Amino acid sequence: MELEPDEDETPVSPARMLAARAKRARTGTGLSLRALEKKLGFPHTYLSRVENGDQLPSAALAEAFDTFYGTDGLYSELLTMAVVMAADTPKWGHRVLEAEKRAARIQTFNSSVVPGLLQTEQYTTALYTESMPGKDAENIALQVAKRSHRRAVLDSAEPLLYWAIMDEAALRRPVGGSATMAEQIRHILHIIDAKSAVRVQVLPFARGVHPLLGGSLSLLTLRDGANFAYVESFASGVSVDTPTDVSHLATLLDVARSKALDSGESVTFFRERLKEYEDDC
Structure with missing residues (x-):
């Protein structure tokens, strides 16, 4: 499944883009968070925090997103960019x-x-x-x-x-x-x-x-x-x-x-x- 950004979407940051795309991809498949939990093996509460931008996914979850949605490393790349751009160290x-x-x-x-x-x-x-x-x-x-x-x-x-x-x-x-x-x-x-x-x-x-x-x-x-x-x-x-x-x-x-x-x-x-x-x- 290929994810395309909305025409009016302005990607504020890789972290926010990742969260938005994760939620859009799931709703596009018609799956609930609990249904996605069964597909990926990650708790639905964790998936919810990721989609709401309250927590970045682990490397394992980003890879699972890429495999399940067929996004050719997109989520893993966004995760890497988000970490690199964190400037508060x-x-x-x-x-x-x-x-x-x-x-x-x-x-x-x-x-x-x-x-x-x-x-x-x-x-x-x-x-x-x-x-x-x-x-x-x-x-x-x-x-x-x-x-x-x-x-x-x-x-x-x-x-x-x-x-x-x-x-x-x-x-x-x-x-x-x-x-x-x-x-x-x-x-x-x-x-x-x-x-x-x-x-x-x-x-x-x-x-x-x-x-x-x-x-x-x-x-x-x-x-x-x-x-x-x-x-x-x-x-x-x-x-x-x-x-x-x-x-x-x-x-x-x-x-x-x-x-x-x-x-x-x-x-x-x-x-x-x-x-x-x-x-x-």
């Missing part, structure tokens, strides 16, 4: 986004939220909705899509080694509510089980003070052997590549890691928190 973050693509190993610590590469779309959407006051749904959807595309580094043919430590606060703070947190923790447990190159640990309150309270730190080892660090607070960030400074930050991360639960204990901790959130749903 702070200047201090551009370098780390590029470095992630060339990394052989990433070690990261987060004190208050789930590390970005481990986040579900629902969790990221809730996080951005609350933390980006004044931003419209389209802008938030673009940021969520950008983070979703970042997660592809964990699924590459030669996956990097990813070692994440998160403070207990990241699991206690109910971003998006209990159902969102339950889904998020199930996702982390799935990644731990499915990807041998991923290790996730929890640093519980009971272990006391550590040197990375109140911020986040990422240490990246690139494929060429170069080391690079990135420190971020709530509204600013700084990249570090001088050997002395990177070494100092690596020491701080090592101290925090020494206080964290080991892999098995962390899985138990995740399961306990999951049960609590599931009981609240």
